[in-house]
Amino acid sequence: MMQDQVKNYLSLTRKEWNGVVVLLVLIVLALIAPYAYEKFYPYQPLNTKGLDAAIEKLYARNRDSAKSDQATLFKFDPNHLPDSLWLKLGLNEGQISAIKNYEAKGGKFYSKADVKRIYTIDSLDYARLKPFINLPGENYKERTDAIVDINTANETQLMQLKGIGKGFAAAIIRYRDRLGGFHKKEQLKEIFGLDEFTYKDVAPNIRIDKRKVNKIDINKATTNNLMVFPYLTYKQKNAIVEYRNQHGDYKELADLENIPILDLEILRKIAPYIVFK
Structure with missing residues (x-):
């Protein structure tokens, strides 16, 4: 009798057994979860380089301020x-x-x-x-009224432009000689060191005589003739000459599109400098 009472007390229904199984599964998962997480997401030490750099920058700024x-x-x-x-x-x-x-x-x-x-x-x-800041008025007068043709100006004339000293004036002339002349103002920004601020200062006071641009007869030019031209690499210059030797004279700019290493951007840049005679 006593045995039956204990048995009845400890017996579980199917629903209760399912609950126990689910609970046991959850316990097992909770126990193994930290190990699984560590396996798939191994510990990585915090990278403090960026933080250290920021702190050092802050310290440097504070030192400069002091x-x-x-x-x-x-x-x-x-x-x-x-x-x-x-x-x-x-x-x-x-x-x-x-x-x-x-x-x-x-x-x-x-x-x-x-x-x-x-x-x-x-x-x-x-x-x-x-x-x-004390700038002598006579020696450093802002020269905003000088109009200079950058295709014909010498160093002295170029130095009449605000922000253009002897170094920049010489660089402008060297680049002009390599190009054969400027055909638009924006080409000044291609000169090393001549930044956007300087360009904006000089742009209103320059003009360009496009008649002074020296053009290359693409059907007679040799690789050496093209050597100083800044918009083409040596391979591109050589390809232009070799393609002409194999296929005959160029008749228009579109003919140069057949050369794989000349893209449309390059052709756009060289178009003002070539003629087809």
Whole structure:
């Protein structure tokens, strides 16, 4: 009798057995889950390089700010100012290097705003320095009324343009000689070091006499004749000559499209410089 009572007490219905099985399965899954997760998603140490770089940048900025607070401000002409005086004004070596590179390429400061265009000079530095920038009016007068034909101008004439010093003037002439002349103003931006700011300054004051552009007779040119032309690689120049030798003279620009290594962008750029005689 007692045995039957215990048996009845411990007996489970089918629904209760299903519940027990489900519970056991959940327990097993909970136990093995951490090991499975570790297998499929192994531990990877946190990469702190980016964080370290950001912290170092913040520290560097704080050091620069502290250095600026200790700077000695005085009236100065930014053109060819010695490094020691830029340091005294509170600029760091990177900022000074950018200024010297700008000057080495023929750049000059004609107005206070020109200093702000140095990419390493931020708005805080410029605001701090601006009241002390002293540009002699006669020597650094903004020359905004000179109109210069960049296809015929010599160095002296080019230097009448705002922001164009001797270095840039020489670079413009060298590139003009390689091209055979400019056919649009935007080509000035292809000159190394002549940035968008300088281009915007000079663009309103230049004109182009397209009649001065020297054109190449593509049906007579040799690889050597094409050698200095900046828009074509040596392989492209050689391909133009070899294709002509094999197939005869070119009659129009479309004939050059048959050369696989000449894409439409290259053809667009060279079109103003070639003729078919």
